[in-house]
Amino acid sequence: MSNDFSYQDYVTNKTFLDEYNAYQAKYAKQIRESDKVLIGLVSDILVKVDPGQGKMRLLDVGCSTGNLLLHLKRLVPQLELTGGDLADSSLDECRANPELQGVAFEVMDVLNLDRIAYYDIVTINAVLYMMEDEQFEQALGSVARALKPGGSIIVFDFFHPYPQDLHLLEISKSHPAGLRLRFRPMAMAEEVLTAAGFEKPVFRPFTLPIDLPPSGSDGDLITYTVPAADGRKLPFRGTLFQPWCHLSAIKTH
Numbered sequence: 593m594s595n596d597f598s599y600q601d602y603v604t605n606k607t608f609l610d611e612y613n614a615y616q617a618k619y620a621k622q623i624r625e626s627d628k629v630l631i632g633l634v635s636d637i638l639v640k641v642d643p644g645q646g647k648m649r650l651l652d653v654g655c656s657t658g659n660l661l662l663h664l665k666r667l668v669p670q671l672e673l674t675g676g677d678l679a680d681s682s683l684d685e686c687r688a689n690p691e692l693q694g695v696a697f698e699v700m701d702v703l704n705l706d707r708i709a710y711y712d713i714v715t716i717n718a719v720l721y722m723m724e725d726e727q728f729e730q731a732l733g734s735v736a737r738a739l740k741p742g743g744s745i746i747v748f749d750f751f752h753p754y755p756q757d758l759h760l761l762e763i764s765k766s767h768p769a770g771l772r773l774r775f776r777p778m779a780m781a782e783e784v785l786t787a788a789g790f791e792k793p794v795f796r797p798f799t800l801p802i803d804l805p806p807s808g809s810d811g812d813l814i815t816y817t818v819p820a821a822d823g824r825k826l827p828f829r830g831t832l833f834q835p836w837c838h839l840s841a842i843k844t845h
């Protein structure tokens with residue numbers, strides 16, 4: 593597998609996607625804590641908008657089986673929702689889900705979105721960490737073009753405050769050929785955002801408000817929490833601390 597195409601392996605690995613979609617089923621019923629924060633950020637944007645302006649358009653790209661959209665549809669009904677993913681098998685599950693009726697689903701690549709100045713909000717939830725620099729830059733450029741001026745990008749990904757650009761190769765039962773993970777410095781992400789045409793980036797490091805039980809020893813890499821001395825509940829994946837972070841920024845006018 594080429595280093596550059598880790599995410600493409602991810603979206604075409606049917607066995608892994610079936611396992612991952614089963615994991616996602618849990619969070620269709622019970623909203624993920626990080627998604628609660630993300631939905632709060634979307635709501636904060638909406639309260640500042642004149643309701644007479646009509647429905648705002650939100651795209652969730654890399655939507656998988658549509659959990660975030662399902663909860664957004666329920667909690668923030670004043671949005672016109674679209675879900676996009678490269679994995680058509682995941683979108684088929686979305687289209688077959690009656691709880692997602694009214695949401696549009698399209699196969700799309702975040703690196704190359706078709707629409708120009710179309711969406712008010714684009715969310716990218718746990719997708720970019722699989723991408724190397726060129727793809728990360730391309731993705732943010734593509735989202736900038738797809739957003740209306742003044743529109744918002746909201747990302748949930750691995751960003752941390754240290755001058756330390758981490759490239760990890762995680763070889764596991766689910767990804768025997770290795771999944772590349774990037775833990776990017778916030779300063780680096782900010783530079784790419786500015787170059788793509790975004791301003792006012794805000795990074796909000798995420799820790800969990802609840803305890804998640806330790807992951808089993810059978811090789812499943814499901815997030816669990818480790819208590820820190822200051823009371824925070826740190827998200828771990830196997831032996832690895834995950835610097836999950838919500839990032840929002842505004843497309844310049």
Ligand SMILES: C[S@@+](CC[C@H](N)C(=O)[O-])C[C@H]1O[C@@H](n2cnc3c(N)ncnc32)[C@H](O)[C@@H]1O
Nearest residue numbers: 599603654655656677678679701702717718719
């Ligand atoms: C780790 S999952 C996250 C799914 C979901 N957003 C969530 O937070 O649970 C990553 C998703 O991104 C999709 N994906 C990966 N690369 C993509 C790309 N270039 N364009 C669109 N979707 C992509 C994958 O198919 C997968 O559904």
